[in-house]
């Protein structure tokens with residue numbers, strides 16, 4: 001069994017690391033100070049994503065993407081996860097559900113999104129519908145050859161960088177008909193309510209939007225009526241894998257910063273690394289990262305079109321749960337090793353400490369991942385997680 005990376009994969013990972021260090025990291029403090037990525041910096045970064053060959057890494061060449069495998073996407077995301085302030089989101093990864101669009105929808109939305117000419121955001125969550133999306137109140141009322149969408153959406157990430165929204169609504173108000181719609185942001189009836197501040201500093205916003213009788217043509221429907229969740233399922237697999245990859249990258253950077261500091265920081269006439277308390281803390285960080293990274297590479301490697309999607313879904317939940325919680329523990333230790341310096345916003349570990357907290361919340365909270373894992377064990381047995 002060969003568990004090493006091929007030379008191609010090593011090269012790709014090194015290139016993504018270089019992209020992160022040369023292109024993304026120089027913008028970190030600018031984003032932190034401006035509470036977002038200034039408009040002026042966006043074109044340069046957009047161009048860099050294209051120049052480096054990272055435009056649409058999660059779609060096929062036919063659909064305008066780079067045709068990378070899931071494993072290769074994971075390698076890239078791991079390295080980009082080292083960047084703070086969500087700068088990894090500079091690299092767009094258009095929603096997987098677009099893959100199931102009509103040829104016309106692909107031409108209008110997917111291909112330009114892969115090329116960086118358009119960008120979409122995803123709106124499922126609402127004031128009354130978070131972990132339980134069946135409680136969605138947004139309705140799409142069929143009206144001749146169009147739909148009228150009414151409702152309120154929260155936490156719409158990257159709204160201020162997007163020109164269309166993928167909206168999850170119940171056709172005719174029926175929760176058995178969850179359906180996705182492609183809605184251009186300038187469609188009359190969409191109102192930006194506000195973009196609140198969050199614990200992390202993120203390059204783009206997380207908006208609250210009102211949809212007031214927003215009329216879209218029937219051709220704006222993505223997939224069939226009632227397919228809303230089915231089309232989002234694959235997205236969850238990729239998004240959770242992406243989060244796990246970011247977490248491993250972020251935890252690694254935090255541990256590196258702490259390890260370097262422990263070497264050079266002298267207190268009581270010796271490097272602090274020579275205190276066993278610090279040495280053990282670094283040892284624990286390294287061990288945790290090793291465990292998370294092993295799981296990440298193992299799960300990503302087995303995701304091929306032939307493998308049963310349900311198994312993948314089950315395992316990716318465990319992966320997201322473990323890596324997000326692992327990264328939280330690692331960054332907390334790293335900050336402690338840095339003492340007061342770790343608490344300064346100019347220190348990447350402080351920013352990572354805030355950045356990583358949301359990874360236990362979005363794309364399914366830790367509790368929801370545990371519920372999925374528990375349900376899978378009941379249905380398929382413990383072996384899904386232990387016999388592989």
Ligand SMILES: Cc1cc2nc3c(=O)[nH]c(=O)nc-3n(C[C@H](O)[C@H](O)[C@H](O)COP(=O)(O)OP(=O)(O)OC[C@H]3O[C@@H](n4cnc5c(N)ncnc54)[C@H](O)[C@@H]3O)c2cc1C
Nearest residue numbers: 122123124125130131155156157206361362363364365367
């Ligand atoms: C920064 C940020 C960006 C986001 N971006 C987007 C986006 O782009 N698009 C989008 O649609 N959404 C987005 N979200 C929303 C995110 O997916 C939800 O916040 C998440 O699903 C949890 O929903 P909630 O916040 O309503 O919490 P709730 O569902 O209200 O949960 C509250 C608490 O109850 C627990 N809980 C709920 N149900 C159960 C259960 N069955 N068993 C045990 N515990 C349970 C939860 O784990 C949590 O601890 C974003 C959120 C954040 C914070």
